[in-house]
Amino acid sequence: MIKTESLKKSFGRTRALDSLDLEVPEGELFAFLGPNGAGKTTAIRILTGLSFKDSGKAFVAGVDIDKDPLKAKRLCGLATQNVNLDSELSVRENMDIHGRLFSMSAKERRERTRELLELVELWDRADSLVKSLSGGLKRRLMIARALSHGPRLLFLDEPTVGLDPAIRRRVWSLIKTVNQKGVTVLLTTHYIEEAEFLAGRVAFIHEGRIVREGTPGEIALEVGKWAADTFQDGVLKSSFFADKREATEFLAAAPGGGTLRKVNLEDAFIHLTGKRVL
């Protein structure tokens, strides 16, 4: 459904993407995980036509984005990291303008608006001005808007950034629901638990390259099963063990003790890159 070959992009001397090779099959919920500036947003911007690439190839649903950019755009929905709704227009008007941009008929626009606003639980706010909505409601509206023209592929750039935990979980449920309806989803995040909860497969992106790709479970297991966090000489250190008993014994022997927990994706990311995701 998404394929990139040696995708490169630089901003001045900064290399944002360095030969990015990616393949996401149809129906998958795929997450790009990496710190700010890793290249996640740049990849999405190129795939959705917001940015030019320097070189390489990119395809969405088999369409070459260079050869037929307008067709490629019709197949994709995008909810950007920045809230880009028209705050002076109502919820319904935002949906309507988007439908017109994608050449939907008046009947289609009406029906899809109702269907999607009900899905994101915003139908009762259809005539409210967007500026009166909370951050969480705006995020849900952005997802509804991105879906209104019936895309086969949904790009979500940091869909829950800045949201409180309760609202974040509602957005996660929505993303899962959308994916279960058959829409392929590619999302970027720097929230570990978001990638772990949502994604069927994740890719660690670091300095513009994919450094590891697989299911969250597979990747985490490469490091070990258990992590023992200790605080030594002013530095937090994590040690990884395949066996819980070994980890417990290690902690018992550590001066000052420590904490035992299960290994997560962040441990794997640090192990591979030497850097934290956040």
Place this chain on the structure above:
Amino acid sequence: MTSAFWAVYLREILIMKRRILRQSASMAVSPLLYVVAFGCALGAAVKVGDRSYLEFLIPGLAAMASMTQAFAIATEINVARFYFFAFEEFQAAPVSPFSYVLAETLAGVTKALYAVLIVLIIALLFGTRLNYGPAFWGALLLNSFSFAALAVALAMLVKSHADQSLLTAFVITPMAFLGGTFFPVDALPAWASAILRFLPLTHAADAARAGAFGLPPSPLPFIILACCSLVFFSLALSTVKKARN
């Protein structure tokens, strides 16, 4: 093309509708002050040819309003780009640069012609009635189209909202005062008059004034304004195509 064009145009018009009262008030302030200060006070004893100064001033103010309000679409576009990121919504949609530029330009024209209407209402309140026929409106339509297209072109080139203010300060404001709005350009020394003939607004003011005074229209200002429209529209197409980073 049609649906996407309407989407972009409709968005601007809906936003204008939401702000119509404060926008109308702000569009009325400058012309009202000029009419009171220059038309009624300073110009009360002044005649330009066989016309009162207020009669001379009104078509010039209409031309100036059409220019400034058409150019103001650049601010709307930049606010949408830099603060609300709404431009990304258009970039991610299957909208051709032609549809986008035409829609934004015509949104600028709509606002400009609305501002002209406000100037004419103010003129009427001060007892000035002129001939607002096809030549008058045609000149202002072409003038607003060329400045709205220029605004779209420049809006894509600037890197911040502050840069946009600089363009207004250095291009639009001098033109507003020197482009035949407040005085007859031909009354200046020949060299100065020749320089001011390069400004599109000078031709728009001339053509609007001739139309408003019921004089036979000269084709030259219309040809110049049509050429400006074509050049600025092409420039806007080019800058919109390159607007992705």
